[in-house]
Amino acid sequence: MVIIRDILRDQKKGIAALLVLIGLLPFIIQDNNFRHVMIMFVLFAALGQAWNIITGYAGQTSFGHAAFFGIGAYASTVLLWKFDVSPWIGMLVGGIIASLVACVVSYPCFKLSGHYFAIATLAIGEIMLQLFVSWEYVEGATGIMLPIKEKGLLNMQFHPANKLPYFYIIYLLFVLIVSIAYIIERSKMGFYLKAIRENPDAAMAIGIDTTKYKLYAMAVSAFLTAIVGSFYAQYVMYIDPFMVFALRISMQIVLLTVLGGLGNIFGPIIGSAILIFLSQYTRIILGGTGKGVDLILFGLLVVVMACYQPNGIVGLFRKFVTKRRREVGVHGTADVAG
Amino acid sequence: MVQPMLQVDGVTMKFGSLVANNRVTFHVNKGEIVGLIGPNGAGKTTLFNCISGFYTPTEGRVVFRGTDITGMKPHLICKLGLTRTFQIVKPLKEMTVKENIMTGAFLHVNTRREAEESADEILEMTHLHDKRDQLAGSLTIADKKRLEVARALATRPDMLMLDEPMAGLNQTEVKEVMELCVSLKENGLTLMIVEHIMEGIMPIADRVVVLNAGEKIAEDVPEVVVNDENVIKAYLGERYHAQSKKS
Numbered sequence: 001m002v003i004i005r006d007i008l009r010d011q012k013k014g015i016a017a018l019l020v021l022i023g024l025l026p027f028i029i030q031d032n033n034f035r036h037v038m039i040m041f042v043l044f045a046a047l048g049q050a051w052n053i054i055t056g057y058a059g060q061t062s063f064g065h066a067a068f069f070g071i072g073a074y075a076s077t078v079l080l081w082k083f084d085v086s087p088w089i090g091m092l093v094g095g096i097i098a099s100l101v102a103c104v105v106s107y108p109c110f111k112l113s114g115h116y117f118a119i120a121t122l123a124i125g126e127i128m129l130q131l132f133v134s135w136e137y138v139e140g141a142t143g144i145m146l147p148i149k150e151k152g153l154l155n156m157q158f159h160p161a162n163k164l165p166y167f168y169i170i171y172l173l174f175v176l177i178v179s180i181a182y183i184i185e186r187s188k189m190g191f192y193l194k195a196i197r198e199n200p201d202a203a204m205a206i207g208i209d210t211t212k213y214k215l216y217a218m219a220v221s222a223f224l225t226a227i228v229g230s231f232y233a234q235y236v237m238y239i240d241p242f243m244v245f246a247l248r249i250s251m252q253i254v255l256l257t258v259l260g261g262l263g264n265i266f267g268p269i270i271g272s273a274i275l276i277f278l279s280q281y282t283r284i285i286l287g288g289t290g291k292g293v294d295l296i297l298f299g300l301l302v303v304v305m306a307c308y309q310p311n312g313i314v315g316l317f318r319k320f321v322t323k324r325r326r327e328v329g330v331h332g333t334a335d336v337a338g
Numbered sequence: 339m340v341q342p343m344l345q346v347d348g349v350t351m352k353f354g355s356l357v358a359n360n361r362v363t364f365h366v367n368k369g370e371i372v373g374l375i376g377p378n379g380a381g382k383t384t385l386f387n388c389i390s391g392f393y394t395p396t397e398g399r400v401v402f403r404g405t406d407i408t409g410m411k412p413h414l415i416c417k418l419g420l421t422r423t424f425q426i427v428k429p430l431k432e433m434t435v436k437e438n439i440m441t442g443a444f445l446h447v448n449t450r451r452e453a454e455e456s457a458d459e460i461l462e463m464t465h466l467h468d469k470r471d472q473l474a475g476s477l478t479i480a481d482k483k484r485l486e487v488a489r490a491l492a493t494r495p496d497m498l499m500l501d502e503p504m505a506g507l508n509q510t511e512v513k514e515v516m517e518l519c520v521s522l523k524e525n526g527l528t529l530m531i532v533e534h535i536m537e538g539i540m541p542i543a544d545r546v547v548v549l550n551a552g553e554k555i556a557e558d559v560p561e562v563v564v565n566d567e568n569v570i571k572a573y574l575g576e577r578y579h580a581q582s583k584k585s
Contacts, residue, residue, distance in 0.1 A: 206416060
């Protein structure tokens with residue numbers, strides 16, 4: 001418990017320790033299956049972190065982040081497949097396109113408040129899915145098989161049995177996203193986003209251009225989500241619209257962050273650790289018969305959390321620590337009195 | 339003639355067929371404290387919203403230091419140096435007192451350190467220093483009102499518009515707000531205060547504007563306003579007015 005207390009007190013050290021631990025695990029445990037689970041865990045933690053910027057900090061609930069994930073996946077894939085462009089460049093292009101799309105579609109939506117914004121983003125995700133299903137240039141519903149290129153870092157393709165390079169690529173992206181979230185949280189932008197979340201009128205009254213800052217947050221969030229999407233396409237080597245634009249992806253991002261803790265760096269990491277390990281290992285243990293068991297369990301957890309601790313698992317820790325501190329304080333004064 | 343700090347010129351605000359403000363004209367000079375009073379529903383807060391950009395007036399003009407700010411966005415008006423507070427306090431609940439004030443301070447600085455320095459100064463000035471690490475949502479109503487003023491001050495305004503900063507406070511707390519207002523005036527700030535509590539506003543105001551049913555019915559120094567026939571009628575009703583005349 002002392003470790004948890006120290007982590008909560010000194011966030012920077014806590015984040016660094018956690019990142020190092022995550023980075024070392026697949027290196028130590030040389031099981032391919034475990035490495036795959038770690039890749040998915042880090043991937044979803046990164047997605048949750050990116051989503052947290054617009055929803056956790058700025059308070060604008062997005063249920064359509066699969067749209068940006070899919071744009072990232074398709075951008076790098078199409079560039080590699082049709083134009084032989086390195087996925088690294090494709091990743092950047094995908095990020096930029098996702099940012100632009102995010103700004104264009106969310107500008108009118110920001111006029112909507114609360115639930116209406118959430119519903120609008122839900123629709124955007126579905127519109128993207130339908131668009132790509134009927135878009136012949138990208139093979140529509142058939143999906144795209146990624147071409148096999150020369151193995152190596154440049155083409156982001158490695159021997160399928162060697163998961164370590166894939167892990168370290170997504171791990172670096174994850175560290176980048178965590179750093180960006182950390183910097184935003186502590187900067188002027190973080191303060192402004194939180195003010196917008198807490199009270200938009202008060203924010204306007206102290207000189208915050210709320211529309212501008214919400215757009216910034218959306219652009220950053222979409223960019224980061226898209227680059228993770230590009231990696232995903234490279235990792236699984238085949239994409240179709242139902243995979244990358246799935247509502248399931250949007251919802252998983254939302255649920256894991258809410259479970260872990262909204263508006264907190266640790267939230268998405270904790271949430272993803274629970275969701276991904278749960279889903280991957282129930283699948284391994286139960287096989288085909290266990291389909292959906294993970295979501296049932298996870299849904300239950302989210303319901304329990306929403307009822308008893310809306311601040312997520314991070315909120316639970318924090319409550320525990322303050323309670324302990326108070327108890328220690330009480331004992332301290334009692335000793336003096338005795 | 340010296341240009342007034344704020345010039346409100348024939349401002350009319352209609353909501354459908356309801357006229358909340360009807361051709362209200364007045365001005366506020368630099369360094370003054372102007373009180374804006376009136377019975378419930380007189381249109382004081384609506385007028386506030388028209389000036390601070392939350393509403394666009396149906397007719398009329400608002401000029402702040404020579405700039406026409408009619409219909410301008412609230413955040414731009416704030417940047418020009420005119421900041422308001424809210425009658426119903428709007429603390430940033432999940433942020434600490436200091437973070438609330440820092441958010442205001444970020445209007446003119448970009449680094450965290452500068453914002454902290456600026457916030458420390460204001461914490462000292464508004465006597466919130468002891469509570470700087472508390473969450474704003476956990477404060478008492480008096481402290482929330484004080485925080486409302488503190489956060490507005492952090493934007494370094496030239497003119498501050500306070501919407502009922504004393505409502506719901508006990509006498510000691512009202513005194514503290516009065517002292518704060520006077521000290522702000524001494525520091526060169528211009529203030530416009532909407533207030534219901536007469537004992538709070540009359541002693542500190544240089545001039546008082548009285549609204550009733552959306553129209554300005556009086557504007558003068560406090561001593562004259564309290565004896566004005568129309569004002570007494572608006573506040574106490576026709577009958578009481580007739581009785582007081584007889585006696």
